[in-house]
Amino acid sequence: MNHRARTLLTLRLAALAILGLGGMILAQTPSISQSAGFTVVGPRVFPIIVGTGCLFFGTLFFLRATVIPDRALIEDIIAEEQRTDWSTTLLLLGILITYAAILSPLGYVIATTLFFPLSSRVLGSPRLRRDTLVGLVISVVIYVTFTRLLGVRLPAGLLGALL
DSSP: OOHHHHHHHHHHHHHHHHHHHHHHHHHHGGGSOOOSSOOSSOTTHHHHHHHHHHHHHHHHHHHHHTTSOOHHHHHHHHHHHHHOOHHHHHHHHHHHHHHHHHHHHHOHHHHHHHHHHHHHHHTTOOOHHHHHHHHHHHHHHHHHIIIIISOOOOOOGGGTTTO
16 A cells, blocks of 8 residues: 555544544533523533534545545655654653543642653653653642632642642
8 A cells, every 4th residue: 555545544534533523522412411490501511512513623634635645645644654653652651641540549639740740751851850850830820729729629639638
């Protein structure tokens, strides 16, 4: 399979993934409970907008990859694929999966504090202490903002007694 055919297949699969995501969002939206009182915008409005948007733009994207192929887009993707450093991409994917796995047991603050310098290092930052400090400050500020001000619970994990 040549580059052009593989690129077209990748574009079509990406479009189908966007369409599938939109379908899943719209299929799950009815399971969101409505509030008992009167609300101008209920909790189902934004998922409906996002799901419909995914279906609409996924359809346009699919048409662009099948019926009316965009030759400039295909050439850009081929050129970009040759420049992509896949080892960095895969390392970041692994770090992100690990972050998701340790988020509940360790808690948001510890997991995010670890995630930030690791991902920064993979992306080329040589300053581990600074990145760790930035990760700690950002994670604490976000944790306090969400839990104290917005009332959204983030996992406390090992620091549950302190936070």
